[in-house]
Amino acid sequence: MPKKQWSRDDYCHVGNSSEVLRSGIPDGHSPSLFLTDPPYNIGHNYGNVSDRLKKDDYHRMIGEVLVSSYEAAADSAHFFMIHYPEAIAEMWSMIMETGWKFRQWLTWVYPSNIGMSNRAWTRASRTVLWLVKDEGGEPKFYPKRIIRPYRNPWDRRVAQLIKDGKRGCSLYDWWEINLTKNVNKEKSDYSNQIPQVLLQRIIRSTTDVGDLVVDPFSGTFSTAKAALATGRLGWGCDMNEETQEYWPEETDFIRDYVEEEYSIDQDQSFDTVRANIGKERMNEMLRWASERLPPSQRKWTIRELDFIEGAQETAETSDESEDEVQKSRSVFDY
Numbered sequence: 001m002p003k004k005q006w007s008r009d010d011y012c013h014v015g016n017s018s019e020v021l022r023s024g025i026p027d028g029h030s031p032s033l034f035l036t037d038p039p040y041n042i043g044h045n046y047g048n049v050s051d052r053l054k055k056d057d058y059h060r061m062i063g064e065v066l067v068s069s070y071e072a073a074a075d076s077a078h079f080f081m082i083h084y085p086e087a088i089a090e091m092w093s094m095i096m097e098t099g100w101k102f103r104q105w106l107t108w109v110y111p112s113n114i115g116m117s118n119r120a121w122t123r124a125s126r127t128v129l130w131l132v133k134d135e136g137g138e139p140k141f142y143p144k145r146i147i148r149p150y151r152n153p154w155d156r157r158v159a160q161l162i163k164d165g166k167r168g169c170s171l172y173d174w175w176e177i178n179l180t181k182n183v184n185k186e187k188s189d190y191s192n193q194i195p196q197v198l199l200q201r202i203i204r205s206t207t208d209v210g211d212l213v214v215d216p217f218s219g220t221f222s223t224a225k226a227a228l229a230t231g232r233l234g235w236g237c238d239m240n241e242e243t244q245e246y247w248p249e250e251t252d253f254i255r256d257y258v259e260e261e262y263s264i265d266q267d268q269s270f271d272t273v274r275a276n277i278g279k280e281r282m283n284e285m286l287r288w289a290s291e292r293l294p295p296s297q298r299k300w301t302i303r304e305l306d307f308i309e310g311a312q313e314t315a316e317t318s319d320e321s322e323d324e325v326q327k328s329r330s331v332f333d334y
């Protein structure tokens with residue numbers, strides 16, 4: 001099969017996305033995934049594009065994009081929309097009339113140091129609304145590709161799962177992922193840039209290499225870049241002509257990307273951010289603390305730390321006897 005090609009001319013656009021979606025998808029391709037973070041209509045600076053539309057006009061605009069996405073989508077496809085929960089609640093009946101079906105309500109939480117309001121607690125979360133089109137059957141979903149490591153690997157049941165070659169559990173429906181910060185090299189000056197970890201998590205869990213991933217409100221083209229970095233064809237459109245400066249390069253397309261199961265995608269956990277320490281230091285401290293655990297717990301904990309740090313040999317089947325696994329059940333669920 002010839003390798004897929006990607007070019008800016010075919011995959012990057014300026015314009016009103018409900019219109020561009022009708023004419024600008026390359027021939028012979030149907031998007032498997034729409035992944036987008038629409039304007040929130042709260043007055044951000046998007047160049048020539050207003051982020052303060054009248055509420056009815058705003059809802060109509062989002063509705064038109066959902067309908068043209070549904071028409072352009074493959075018969076089995078996903079639509080993920082990142083937004084504030086109250087905004088989605090307000091648009092709910094309109095969203096349900098676009099053809100897309102509700103699949104899951106995910107919550108993205110992020111540590112934020114800003115905010116001390118007298119009226120409400122600090123906002124540090126957004127909704128990731130997952131919708132599907134299933135006219136061609138269930139859309140693809142690969143929950144094993146990105147997992148969270150076991151929290152109590154010494155537990156008898158968990159140790160058995162690890163011996164059987166399992167490497168972790170399905171993700172929860174709430175995700176702790178840090179905001180894209182100024183110190184981060186992926187950060188540009190544009191409002192609401194979505195972190196690569198979150199985008200790649202959705203892309204890798206719902207599509208295959210070579211599939212077409214579309215973001216109708218591209219901003220910094222972060223979704224297209226996440227798609228290209230994982231071997232998918234990333235398509236983007238934005239009405240703000242200034243966003244052309246963020247268009248990906250052809251060299252961003254990693255066409256030889258190989259998918260794997262049981263990846264841990266988090267680069268920095270909440271706790272390391274709070275403690276203001278790096279991942280390596282955190283792991284050093286956990287290893288130091290593990291030395292104080294009973295031997296059977298220590299062994300399993302260190303195996304998991306090895307795995308989290310990328311040591312492949314931890315995936316090998318263990319030949320340890322059951323006696324070495326702590327018999328008592330952990331108080332934690334896994």
Ligand SMILES: C[S@@+](CC[C@H](N)C(=O)[O-])C[C@H]1O[C@@H](n2cnc3c(N)ncnc32)[C@H](O)[C@@H]1O
Pocket residue numbers: 015016017018036037038039040046049061190191192193194216217218219220221222223237238239240243
């Ligand atoms: C929240 S930002 C997207 C940021 C993006 N997720 C990122 O990571 O950089 C929303 C974008 O939608 C664009 N936009 C607003 N209305 C649009 C429309 N009708 N068609 C296309 N783009 C639009 C704005 O210019 C803005 O760049």
